Amino acid sequence: MSRSNNINSVFYAESYHPIQAGSIDGTDILPHDNAVYRALLCSNAALYDPLGDPKLIGDPYRTIFVGRLSHLTTEHTLRKAMSKYGLVKNLRLVRHIVTGASRGYAFVEFETERDMRRAYQDAHHSIIDDSEIIVDYNRQQLMPGWIPRRLGGGLGGKKESGQLRFGGRERPFRAPLRPIPYEDLKKLGIPPPPEGRYMSRFKVPSPPRRQRISAEREEFSHKRSSMDREELSQRSSFTKRDEHKMTAAAGGRQEKSSKRNSVEEEGQHGESSMDRSASFQKRIPTEREDHHHKQSCVDREEHSHSRSTREGGAISRKRSSKDKEEGSSKHRRHHSRDPW
Template identity: 85%
Template sequence: MSGSNVNKVFYADNYHPIQAGSIDGTDILPHDNAVYRALLCSSAGLYDPHGDPKVFGDPYCTLFVGRLSHLTTEDTLRRAMSKYGQVKDLRLVRHIVTGSSRGYAFVEYETEKEMRRAYKDAHHSMIDDCEIIVDYNRQRLMSGWIPRRLGGGLGGKKESGQLRFGGRERPFRAPLRPIPYDDLKRLGITPPPEGRYMSRFQERL
């Protein structure tokens, strides 16, 4: 791999649990039990991204907002996100038993243009002294998506042992070793797009 690609990155077009668990998108075996669980879930078709009765609105106008303070309320979040456009609807995800915030939410804007503005400008902004992240609604727009509760997802903390790559916060790095194309093809993982890398500072939606 040439030195010019050392700091280059790329993003996943589709979700594959093994690929998401790989820093360069080239792994062919699950490296932890969560990835294996997500792979089984994906292979058996056990997760329906459109089957959640709480899902609402137009996915092309909806943002995921994460790393929220557990003290942040719907009103506070609405005020903060209204700076980027007209908020049509909002769902702060809460624990089904305790009712406490789970630290993430979904915000739907009136238009896709407003959503894109929030995607660009709200990322790493502060709400209630917490630095938030925003991303598009991968659950409904990313083919093959498996959520973190089933071993999938993207991002995560190193301490958790469940780092996931391919998204906005943790994009894949340029391949660290020769890519086993035959194995990737057998597993249905799209080979990394050599020659189409982007810098860490480029956005893609």
């Protein structure tokens, strides 16, 4: 952005520094009053711990700061007024430690971050007990380097009190009226103003958002651990069930296999007996046929042999009879030829 466009613009710092907070345009390099000097000493010596307050409760991303309250405003009245923007989870009205009177500011935590942002945008400059309030996010926990008003820091204030501070919603930083001395700010360790992040004076600055990556990682790790535990328990139960089912199935399989084996053995025995009976029944007629065939062959051979013997005997008989007749005829012829 050019300087001509930044003249009517404002910007908001992401971190707190006492010297910049005491400067209208963030270009001062030296403290201009004792309060800023005291806040600078506390900041350099780290005398203030923003997270050391034991009364801090709740989520800072769901908490708003309510200031300029009437000293007559009670917790009930403030809760009723803040309930218009969402469900209030916690409320702490800061009171004096000795007298117990209201200090004029409070912290309100909502159930959701969406309700907090609605109250941050709509409740600003609203009226409670005839007093105009201001609303800001919880800078004590969300703004790095924060120094409270009681130690010389803070934001806002009045010019007459000598503690006029810039950088908040009421009095944001103005565009630098002169060139920013970057070298001097660097030597003194003062961060330069956030040049280039200017906004229109009519726009509402957005409060810091939760780092979704870390939050999602934490939620994911928490969910993953719980899911892992559930999965482990489910797996253990499933494994036990599976083991029980496997043992039961193995027993059933063994019983079935034994039954099958017995049935197969019985079937094989039955089949073998049936085969044996069938083969025996088949063998009987074949043996009978073979025996009958052999017997018939033997009978035929014996019959042929006997027939041949009979025929041979008859032939021999005929031959012997013929031989005898021939011999007798020859003998007769011989005696007939003999002269005696």
